[in-house]
Amino acid sequence: MIDIRSVDLNLLYVLQVLLEERSVSRTAVRLHLTQPTVSGMLARLRSTFNDPLFVRSSHGLRPTRQAIALGGDLEKIIRDIEALMQPAGFDPRLSTVRFRLSTNDYMQYVFLSPAIRALQSEAPDMQFALMRPEVTGLYDKLVSGDIDLAVTIPEFSDVKLREQLVYSERYVAVVRKNHPALGRKLTLARFLELDHCMVSPADGQFHGPTDLALAQMNKRRRVTVSTSSFFTLIELVSNSDHIAMLPKRLADKFADRLEQMLPPVPVPGFDVILAWHQRSDKDPVRRWLVERLSGFAGSM
Incomplete structure (x- = not known):
């Protein structure tokens, strides 16, 4: 030994x-x-x-x-x-801490990427590793220290974790520019006639919040493509006649490629949260990061 x-x-x-x-x-x-x-x-x-x-x-x-x-x-x-x-009153300008954050590509692009650019003006030597989202094993990853903080949704979190709401999101229906469905109201019947693609965080599922909402109306849509990446979905919709449900903040970023329409089915939005293990509650660096990320989200 x-x-x-x-x-x-x-x-x-x-x-x-x-x-x-x-x-x-x-x-x-x-x-x-x-x-x-x-x-x-x-x-x-x-x-x-x-x-x-x-x-x-x-x-x-x-x-x-x-x-x-x-x-x-x-x-x-x-x-x-x-x-x-790290001293209790640490100076972010001198910190060289490396943070490992679990999140998906949508949250990286819309939220974390601009937030980190702002953070690095205060903490130029701090490092951020943006890692794949943890859907089923988030608690274990946070307990083991494999990740320090998760940007996720409440459904993927755990009651034993600390959480903080950063912002709420809603869905819009998106199609490509010059899509045949444009120029008239998107009715439920037309919505169901189209081929759909969707993002499934894990396991390649072909059902999600939109399908749950449709099931309440005894309706079903035709999902022909399921992907784990929001950007693959955007590429597919931009170059086909597919329709998709996309978070509004992400759809806004691609206004040059996508047209937004009001969904003809009431699909609930979702909350984006920060989640961490309670053992880091006394860590001044983690407290600083959560405070800054929450503050940035409030300015979005």
């Missing part, structure tokens, strides 16, 4: 960068160290873990199984240490 008192925590950070760069020279440049220094630290890591950790290959350093296993926990450990070292 390794004696924790004998481990230089700086070595763990070097190991993390080596896993990312797969090169001693690139690691040295990134850490502003000399190559001999990084080579010496790698030698100490090999001694500490009693494993080669990396072997040379034609594509650079190839991590061993143990190095890969260590990498799974390293980033979380380093983030926890960084958070522990």
Whole structure:
């Protein structure tokens, strides 16, 4: 068993960068160290873990199984240490914290992308990793520290998580420019005659909120394409006679390609929330991020 008192925590950070760069020279440049220094630290890591950790290959350093296993926990450990070292009244201008946020492409484009641009004027060295949305395992990912914060909808959250509403969204029906359905009111009958495409966050489902609303009227639509990406849906609608239900804020961004129509069926909108694990309630960095994101959403 390794004696924790004998481990230089700086070595763990070097190991993390080596896993990312797969090169001693690139690691040295990134850490502003000399190559001999990084080579010496790698030698100490090999001694500490009693494993080669990396072997040379034609594509650079190839991590061993143990190095890969260590990498799974390293980033979380380093983030926890960084958070522990942050003073209660931290200065965002000096913060180098890395945040991992789970969200879908619509929320990244409409909300997080402009919000992060605004945040970086206050925290220029803070890093943001925007990761795929977690639909069924959000609680576990937040508990394990694989993600720090989720931008999601209440249906994908968990009662054991902390939540904060950031904004509410509604749906509009969209078709391409010069679509045959334009120029007249979109009736329910015409709506049901058209081929539909939709976004399904997981499992490739062909039913969603619109279908639930139609079921209340004993009606069904014909969904021919289901995709996990809002941008794939936009591309398809822009170049076909399909119709789709799209969040209003996203449809507004593509007014040059899409025409909006009032849906002939009452489809409920949805709330966009921030969700996080309660253990980070006392983290001043997380509090700052939630406060700033909420403030930005209020100005949208």
